[in-house]
Amino acid sequence: MKLLGIETASDACSVALDTGTEVLERHHEQPRMHGRLLLDMAVELLAEAELSLAGLDALVVGRGPGSFTGVRIAVGAAQGLAFGANLPLVPVSSLAALAQGVVRRDGSAGVVTAVDARMDEVYWGVWQADAHGVVAEVVPERVCSPADIDLPAGHWRASGSGWQAYPEILEAAVRGQPGRVSEAPGQPQLARALDLLPMARQMLAGGGEFAPEQAVPVYLRDSVAWQKNG
Amino acid sequence: MRVLGIETSCDETGVAVYDSDRGLLAHALYSQVATHAVFGGVVPELASRDHVRKLLPLIREVMTASGSAPGDIDGIACTEGPGLVGALLVGTAVARSLAMAWDVPALGVHHMEGHLLAPMLEHPAPEFPFVALLVSGGHTLLVDVQGVGRYRILGETLDDAAGEAFDKTAKLLGLPYPGGPELARLAESGQPDRFRFPRPMTDRPGLDFSFSGLKTAVLTRVRELPDDPQTRADIARAFEEAVVDTLVIKCRRALEAAAMAGDPPRLVVAGGVGANRRLRERMAEMAATLDAELWYPRPEFCTDNGAMIACAGSVRLTDADKSHAITARARWSLSELKPPALIRG
Ligand SMILES: Nc1ncnc2c1ncn2[C@@H]1O[C@H](COP(=O)(O)OP(=O)(O)OP(=O)(O)O)[C@@H](O)[C@H]1O
Numbered sequence: 001m002k003l004l005g006i007e008t009a010s011d012a013c014s015v016a017l018d019t020g021t022e023v024l025e026r027h028h029e030q031p032r033m034h035g036r037l038l039l040d041m042a043v044e045l046l047a048e049a050e051l052s053l054a055g056l057d058a059l060v061v062g063r064g065p066g067s068f069t070g071v072r073i074a075v076g077a078a079q080g081l082a083f084g085a086n087l088p089l090v091p092v093s094s095l096a097a098l099a100q101g102v103v104r105r106d107g108s109a110g111v112v113t114a115v116d117a118r119m120d121e122v123y124w125g126v127w128q129a130d131a132h133g134v135v136a137e138v139v140p141e142r143v144c145s146p147a148d149i150d151l152p153a154g155h156w157r158a159s160g161s162g163w164q165a166y167p168e169i170l171e172a173a174v175r176g177q178p179g180r181v182s183e184a185p186g187q188p189q190l191a192r193a194l195d196l197l198p199m200a201r202q203m204l205a206g207g208g209e210f211a212p213e214q215a216v217p218v219y220l221r222d223s224v225a226w227q228k229n230g
Numbered sequence: 231m232r233v234l235g236i237e238t239s240c241d242e243t244g245v246a247v248y249d250s251d252r253g254l255l256a257h258a259l260y261s262q263v264a265t266h267a268v269f270g271g272v273v274p275e276l277a278s279r280d281h282v283r284k285l286l287p288l289i290r291e292v293m294t295a296s297g298s299a300p301g302d303i304d305g306i307a308c309t310e311g312p313g314l315v316g317a318l319l320v321g322t323a324v325a326r327s328l329a330m331a332w333d334v335p336a337l338g339v340h341h342m343e344g345h346l347l348a349p350m351l352e353h354p355a356p357e358f359p360f361v362a363l364l365v366s367g368g369h370t371l372l373v374d375v376q377g378v379g380r381y382r383i384l385g386e387t388l389d390d391a392a393g394e395a396f397d398k399t400a401k402l403l404g405l406p407y408p409g410g411p412e413l414a415r416l417a418e419s420g421q422p423d424r425f426r427f428p429r430p431m432t433d434r435p436g437l438d439f440s441f442s443g444l445k446t447a448v449l450t451r452v453r454e455l456p457d458d459p460q461t462r463a464d465i466a467r468a469f470e471e472a473v474v475d476t477l478v479i480k481c482r483r484a485l486e487a488a489a490m491a492g493d494p495p496r497l498v499v500a501g502g503v504g505a506n507r508r509l510r511e512r513m514a515e516m517a518a519t520l521d522a523e524l525w526y527p528r529p530e531f532c533t534d535n536g537a538m539i540a541c542a543g544s545v546r547l548t549d550a551d552k553s554h555a556i557t558a559r560a561r562w563s564l565s566e567l568k569p570p571a572l573i574r575g
Contacts, residue, residue: 035319035322035323035557035558036555036557038323039326039327039330039554042330043330053330053331068275068278068279068316069278069316069319072278072279072282072316072319072320072323073319073323075282076282076285076319076320076321076323076324076327077323077324077326077327078327079285079286079324079327080286080323080324080325080326080327080328080329080330080331081327081328081330081331083286083289083290083328083331084300084327084328084329084330084331084332085331212286213286213287213290216282216283217279217282219279
């Protein structure tokens, strides 16, 4: 399957192209440049693979959670490409992509993601890989204070910026059983576009319409004290 | 030349298709006023969230309504600034990627140029040159418009915009957001001569404005008087009269200066405050005494909309290339604009 994936929910601007025979990737860790870099990176990848947008089977987008603006840039760009090229658009959790990256690197089966959501909260998710190495949600992803997390029994690999930002998470997660959570070695801190693709392939195989306007951002944080302008 | 236009600079999502031969073919608008009303002002994050949910459905809608197939669109114009960065980024992300998919140029449009050229959506349209008064929630500008991209700012506000002054004063009077139209309604039942507020900066030459002092004058009045409905209406009336009078005085000066310079006296009024009935009456009287032409875009094109962006895009499309390099620009002065390359020669 030929897929183009876009992930910009963090400081990384990441684009991946599955050409059907190999996966190519462009990945830049450069905050606040996503709007400018993203399309050029996609164009570069397509040119390298001598593919056109119209020759793809679907687009894939990291729909958050993460930086609000970053998520909207990814979703906006992906919607425009998908609508313009008349392709399905598959939304995938950016936290799931982070977990998928751990599975790809070290073959772990269980991954727990905590991404710094500022305001003393983390985006929290618990993921389990299936027999094909594709992660699925174990508990619903959510935004919460480090003290409020809960981790199912078992052994988990930890990934994401939240563990460093809030060291108290580890204690809350293991609840007195230190061995339960270990750091993923050389863990990817930021989600990569190529790690969106396994879930997207599975979702596409499961059938469905995937209209571009249905792929909308998932912020998780929906009720902060909104500040009006000025 | 057929252009898809996208506007997401503030709290309206606007999309339109404009054809340089056949005029405006379709336009659609989603107003977020209700979303922001409970907060008493525009919440930038909520504005951006609405834009990203509404934009693609609106694009589909105008493509269908205008009977356009993707191959009929020669370019995509999108507001590049000035405005709320997060909101602008939604429009530019979609515009650029859609242009890439359709293999057409994407073009960034200056929001205020969209407003300035909005009267060109009408038939007949005013000829150049004209003096334009842009009075909205975010801007108060008097501009000498000699042609597309040939703008000279004659005057602007040093503090609050006229619409902002209406909104803030409405709030002082306990009216719901956005207060401008509410205040205008209240003013209808006010007595004209009970209060008089200053006409800021009319006692000296020049075409700049300042409305923040007026708000303070109102506040002082509100504090020293009993709070009864008639007093509030009378204050609203006096406030509206002061703003309108100030705008009319400056427009008259600008038109007289234009006439002195040999240009026909021609005034275009655009922006949300242009909907104000009292302003329209007084402008008409003033224009009549000067034998000046007076033009307004139709009300829905006075406020933010996609049609004005598609229209401005159509006259600038020759400047666009397929690099699709539009950026969001929070600040961007109208005076930085130049005429399109073709006209520039
Ligand atoms: N009848 C009226 N009388 C006075 N003010 C009005 C009236 N109708 C609308 N307004 C004011 O017009 C403003 C809205 O206009 P508009 O939508 O053009 O501006 P904006 O989107 O706030 O700003 P900008 O276009 O500068 O970004 C508000 O301040 C509103 O109160």
